[in-house]
Amino acid sequence: MNIVYRIWNSSLGKKYLMALTGAAMFAFLIGHLVGNLQVFGPPELINEYAHFLKSKPALIWGARLGLLACVGLHIFAAVTLAQLNAAARPQAYAKPGAYAASPASQYMLPTGIVILAFIVYHLAHFTAMLPGVNGLGDFSKLTTTLHGETVPDVYAMMVLGLQVTWVFLFYLIAQALLFMHLSHGLAAMFQSLGFRDHVWWPRIQCFAKGVSLALFLGYSLIAVAIYTRFIGTDYVDRKKYDLKAANAQPVPALVAAQGKEAK
Numbered sequence: 454m455n456i457v458y459r460i461w462n463s464s465l466g467k468k469y470l471m472a473l474t475g476a477a478m479f480a481f482l483i484g485h486l487v488g489n490l491q492v493f494g495p496p497e498l499i500n501e502y503a504h505f506l507k508s509k510p511a512l513i514w515g516a517r518l519g520l521l522a523c524v525g526l527h528i529f530a531a532v533t534l535a536q537l538n539a540a541a542r543p544q545a546y547a548k549p550g551a552y553a554a555s556p557a558s559q560y561m562l563p564t565g566i567v568i569l570a571f572i573v574y575h576l577a578h579f580t581a582m583l584p585g586v587n588g589l590g591d592f593s594k595l596t597t598t599l600h601g602e603t604v605p606d607v608y609a610m611m612v613l614g615l616q617v618t619w620v621f622l623f624y625l626i627a628q629a630l631l632f633m634h635l636s637h638g639l640a641a642m643f644q645s646l647g648f649r650d651h652v653w654w655p656r657i658q659c660f661a662k663g664v665s666l667a668l669f670l671g672y673s674l675i676a677v678a679i680y681t682r683f684i685g686t687d688y689v690d691r692k693k694y695d696l697k698a699a700n701a702q703p704v705p706a707l708v709a710a711q712g713k714e715a716k
C-alpha cells in the first residue's frame with residue numbers, strides 16, 4: 454500500500470501513469486481506425502461490425518469505462534505534473550521556449566484541451582447521436598436491415614455526418630492536433646518508461662512521428678473521402694429523405710440540399 458501511495462504521489466509515478474494511460478488510448482486509436490476504415494467497403498461491412506460491437510454490451514461498456522478512466526487519469530497526471538514543474542521553477546526561463554525540444558512538446562496542454570473538446574463533441578455526434586450537434590437531424594432515426602433485423606445505419610450516419618462542412622473541418626483540425634500531441638507524447642511515453650539513450654532516442658522519435666502521421670493520414674483519409682463525395686454519396690442521397698421524413702421539423706440544411714438537387 455505504501456509503495457502504491459509513494460508512486461501515486463511522486464512525479465515519476467505520475468509520468469508512469471501518463472505513459473500507461475497514453476499507451477492504452479493509443480491502442481484504442483489504432484483499433485478505432487482499423488474499424489472505421491471499413492467505411493471504404495460496402496455499407497453492410499461497417500454496419501455489421503457496429504452491430505456486432507453493440508451486441509456485446511459487456512465488451513463495449515468495459516472498453517468505454519476503461520477509456521474514460523484513462524482519459525481522467527491522463528488529465529489528472531498532466532495537470533499535477535505541470536503544477537509540480539511550475540513549483541520547481543517559479544521563475545520563468547529568461548528566453549522563453551529556448552529549452553523546449555520541439556513545438557509539439559510546447560503545445561501539449563492546448564492540443565490536449567482541443568482533443569478533449571473534440572472527443573466530447575464526437576461522442577455527442579456519433580455515440581449519443583444528439584440531434585442538435587450535427588447540423589442535419591436525428592441520426593438515431595437512420596436504420597437499415599441486416600439479416601432481417603433493423604439495426605442502426607452507422608454507414609449513413611458517418612457519411613451524412615462528415616459531409617457537413619464545419620463538422621468536416623473540425624474533425625480535420627482535431628486530427629492534425631492529435632498528430633502533434635501524439636508525435637511528442639508517444640516519444641515521451643518511451644522516455645518515461647526508461648528507453649532513452651543516444652542510440653534509441655532518434656529511433657523512438659522517428660517511430661513516434663511515423664505512427665502519428667499514419668494515424669493522421671488514416672483518419673483524414675476517411676473524412677476527406679466522405680467530404681469530397683468520393684464514397685457514400687449514392688447511398689446517403691436516399692437516406693437524406695428518410696431522415697427528413699423522420700424529423701418532425703424540416704431541417705434547413707437538408708431542405709437546402711434537396712432544393713439544390715431538384716434544380
Ligand code: HEM
Nearest residue numbers: 485489503513517572575579580607611624672673675676
Ligand atoms: C474520421 C474520423 C473518425 C470517425 C469517422 C469516427 C467514427 C466513429 C463512430 C461511427 C463512432 C460510434 C460507433 C458506434 O457507437 O456505433 C465513434 C465512436 C468513438 N470514437 Fe470515433 N471516429 C473518428 C475519429 C476519432 C478520434 C480521432 C477519436 C479519439 C481522439 C475517436 C474516439 C471515439 C470514441 C472514444 C468513441 C466512443 C466509442 C464508444 O463509446 O463506443 N474517434 N467514432
